[in-house]
Amino acid sequence: MAPVVRIVGLTAVLVGHCALFLPWAGAMHEADHRFTVDGYVCGSDGKPVAETEVLVKDTRITVGATVYTDVGGYYKTTLHLHNDNVGDPLLIEAGKDRQERKIEFNPKDRESERGLRVNFGAGCVPVETAGSPVWVYYGLGLGAAAIAAVVGRRLVRQWGKNHGGGKGSKKKREGR
Numbered sequence: 001m002a003p004v005v006r007i008v009g010l011t012a013v014l015v016g017h018c019a020l021f022l023p024w025a026g027a028m029h030e031a032d033h034r035f036t037v038d039g040y041v042c043g044s045d046g047k048p049v050a051e052t053e054v055l056v057k058d059t060r061i062t063v064g065a066t067v068y069t070d071v072g073g074y075y076k077t078t079l080h081l082h083n084d085n086v087g088d089p090l091l092i093e094a095g096k097d098r099q100e101r102k103i104e105f106n107p108k109d110r111e112s113e114r115g116l117r118v119n120f121g122a123g124c125v126p127v128e129t130a131g132s133p134v135w136v137y138y139g140l141g142l143g144a145a146a147i148a149a150v151v152g153r154r155l156v157r158q159w160g161k162n163h164g165g166g167k168g169s170k171k172k173r174e175g176r
Helices: 002-027 135-161 169-175
Strands: 034-040 053-058 063-068 074-080 089-096 095-102 116-119
Touching: 002 095, 034 089, 053 074
Parallel strands: 034 116
Antiparallel strands: 034 074, 053 063, 053 089, 089 095
16 A cells, blocks of 8 residues: 555656646747647537638648647647748648638747747637637646646655654664
């Protein structure tokens, strides 16, 4: 039973650290190479359409991605593009609908996020809960990390006290 408590404690610490550093793992490229295309796909009634395949493609260099909408009709994909891709034709297809745009951004701005919002459907109204602000994920990650670290540390200390480990344990054994 005691090794189980120790494993649970160490696992809690590990999960806490993973939750803490998970938001940074999402950065696929530097901002000057990322081009994000996102939007909503809605039906003729203005309601979101889930599980719709969306193709986003730079047709000049044939770089693209296929994603699916979530329950709120929201999709998002990121392409790896360079400064010389400014002005390239961009094809976005959602089901039978198709839109053509041009890739536009300021090549001198190497820090701002580059992207484009493309919506499909009549009267498409974004669902407010579809995309949560990033700070929510950071806050949840930090909170989970703190809780896991405290719980893990207490479990490991408790296991050490119950099994002769911890401060003064050598003195206790010598005094027996």
